Amino acid sequence: xxxxxxxxxxxxxxxxxxxxxxxxxxxxxxxxxxxxxxxxxxxxxxxxxxxxxxxxxxxxxxxxxxxxxxxxxxxxxxxxxxxxxxxxxxxxxxxxxxxxxxxxxxxxxxxxxxxxxxxxxxxxxxxxxxxxxxxxxxxxxxxxxxxxxxxxxxxxxxxxxxxxxxxxxxxxxxxxxxxxxxxxxxxxxxxxxxxxxxxxxxxxxxxxxxxxxxxxxxxxxxxxxxxxxxxxxxxxxxxxxxxxxxxxxxxxxxxxxxxxxxxxxxxxxxxxxxxxxxxxxxxxxxxxxxxxxxxxxxxxxxxxxxxxxxxxxxxxxxxxxxxxxxxxxxxxxxxxxxxxxxxxxxxxxxxxxxxxxxxxxxxxxxxxxxxxxxxxxxxxxxxxxxxxxxxxxxxxxxxxxxxxxxxxxxxxxxxxxxxxxxxxxxxxxxxxxxxxxxxxxxxxxxxxxxxxxxxxxxxxxxxxxxxxxxxxxxxxxxxxxxxxxxxxxxxxxxxxxxxxxxxxxxxxxxxxxxxxxxxxxxxxxxxxxxxxxxxxxxxxxxxxxx
Numbered sequence: 001x002x003x004x005x006x007x008x009x010x011x012x013x014x015x016x017x018x019x020x021x022x023x024x025x026x027x028x029x030x031x032x033x034x035x036x037x038x039x040x041x042x043x044x045x046x047x048x049x050x051x052x053x054x055x056x057x058x059x060x061x062x063x064x065x066x067x068x069x070x071x072x073x074x075x076x077x078x079x080x081x082x083x084x085x086x087x088x089x090x091x092x093x094x095x096x097x098x099x100x101x102x103x104x105x106x107x108x109x110x111x112x113x114x115x116x117x118x119x120x121x122x123x124x125x126x127x128x129x130x131x132x133x134x135x136x137x138x139x140x141x142x143x144x145x146x147x148x149x150x151x152x153x154x155x156x157x158x159x160x161x162x163x164x165x166x167x168x169x170x171x172x173x174x175x176x177x178x179x180x181x182x183x184x185x186x187x188x189x190x191x192x193x194x195x196x197x198x199x200x201x202x203x204x205x206x207x208x209x210x211x212x213x214x215x216x217x218x219x220x221x222x223x224x225x226x227x228x229x230x231x232x233x234x235x236x237x238x239x240x241x242x243x244x245x246x247x248x249x250x251x252x253x254x255x256x257x258x259x260x261x262x263x264x265x266x267x268x269x270x271x272x273x274x275x276x277x278x279x280x281x282x283x284x285x286x287x288x289x290x291x292x293x294x295x296x297x298x299x300x301x302x303x304x305x306x307x308x309x310x311x312x313x314x315x316x317x318x319x320x321x322x323x324x325x326x327x328x329x330x331x332x333x334x335x336x337x338x339x340x341x342x343x344x345x346x347x348x349x350x351x352x353x354x355x356x357x358x359x360x361x362x363x364x365x366x367x368x369x370x371x372x373x374x375x376x377x378x379x380x381x382x383x384x385x386x387x388x389x390x391x392x393x394x395x396x397x398x399x400x401x402x403x404x405x406x407x408x409x410x411x412x413x414x415x416x417x418x419x420x421x422x423x424x425x426x427x428x429x430x431x432x433x434x435x436x437x438x439x440x441x442x443x444x445x446x447x448x449x450x451x452x453x454x455x456x457x458x459x460x461x462x463x464x465x466x467x468x469x470x471x472x473x474x475x476x477x478x479x480x481x482x483x484x485x486x487x488x489x490x491x492x493x494x495x496x497x498x499x500x501x502x503x504x505x506x507x508x509x510x511x512x513x514x515x516x517x518x519x520x521x522x523x524x525x526x527x528x529x530x531x532x533x534x535x536x537x538x539x540x541x542x543x544x545x546x
Contacts, residue, residue: 107417
């Protein structure tokens with residue numbers, strides 16, 4: 001028996017040295033330490049996975065997160081929850097990184113990947129307690145992950161990017177678990193249109209999401225969200241001096257210099273002793289600003305975008321007054337991060353010095369106008385009819401308050417990522433826990449063709465994947481055991497797309513209900529989770545370095 005073998009091993013190792021004292025066996029103690037480190041790693045990572053398990057699926061709960069600055073965040077996006085957590089344990093941090101990698105690779109399925117990882121860790125703990133070697137388990141898991149990819153590939157449906165209704169179905173499935181799920185009819189087509197407007201469906205292999213800008217504007221409801229073919233500036237136009245708010249066939253300049261009196265590089269004070277000197281100072285300042293404005297006018301500029309400046313005023317009332325007199329519309333406080341996006345959209349060059357301003361550096365647009373937003377007293381500047389169509393798109397998000405706006409932005413980002421995943425790998429697969437249930441069944445059959453410990457580990461991997469349908473049912477308040485049993489039965493009967501219909505609390509054919517998701521989300525989740533688990537398994541000691 002195992003106990004007698006262990007006792008023999010101890011007696012062999014614990015020999016006596018010259019003085020007759022027993023020497024404790026080093027190897028035996030080492031094994032015990034390895035076991036403890038591994039179990040502590042598994043427990044820490046599992047604790048993290050269990051935290052976000054409740055937010056999986058369309059009936060998942062949301063988390064309210066309060067950070068150290070007392071800012072509140074409401075979300076059920078796995079990657080966002082994980083990135084906000086303060087995690088001390090090094091292995092638990094690996095799970096946070098895991099959800100980030102899934103967010104970068106596929107954009108969706110960030111909660112699923114952690115839930116799968118937690119379930120696989122539980123399987124590992126049981127296999128380790130049976131005395132299996134970690135390397136054997138890791139090898140078998142990698143083998144199972146490769147087989148999973150093959151099985152999912154066979155169960156997937158090819159998709160054509162010209163088939164817009166199918167793409168909208170996939171995006172609606174992604175949005176169904178978000179806070180803004182009731183607005184998915186509005187948001188899903190916007191996400192699909194935005195991505196398809198910047199890529200060539202025939203040639204594209206990936207999508208650069210930095211070409212799609214999301215502008216948030218509070219007021220109204222999420223249903224008022226729209227896609228603008230051009231640019232939107234949320235800050236509105238500067239019209240303190242009565243400048244124009246609508247300009248057709250605009251010539252647009254983006255300046256990075258300041259329209260205000262010059263300052264020295266070092267901190268200095270100018271002491272003025274009499275009024276004449278003060279007048280002279282003000283006159284010089286006025287002359288300097290007027291000189292700048294005249295050069296801008298001479299270049300033929302009708303709309304001026306001014307980059308935000310930290311060191312000194314980017315503009316002052318005097319410069320706004322001169323620009324308004326010259327009939328130039330002014331939009332100030334343009335963020336530095338947006339400069340590249342604006343340059344690409346309007347086909348202009350940012351100008352760092354007034355002498356560089358010439359016709360070649362200007363951009364054009366058919367219409368630049370200020371619009372009042374319904375549902376709020378704020379105004380935005382819209383630039384439409386831009387020359388570089390197909391290079392960028394802007395989505396103007398509306399929402400009643402800051403929390404809703406931020407969650408809507410995260411949801412739209414996930415929706416855009418789903419379309420990107422379909423551009424990368426043009427295959428769809430059923431949702432609602434169907435792929436995982438299919439994998440659990442097929443991998444169990446595959447395990448029967450293997451021998452020895454490999455078969456045992458692949459079987460454990462297959463059982464661990466059932467955590468997704470189980471959690472979906474649990475979060476929807478259904479009897480998880482009976483639902484998963486029914487699901488197994490339907491898959492055994494050959495229905496590869498049978499999944500959990502949480503709305504009707506039954507098992508249905510997911511394709512009939514248009515519950516579809518990109519294949520990339522599932523394959524990348526299983527691969528990333530397996531790699532992370534194998535990494536955790538191979539750790540046998542924790543070394544703290546000061």
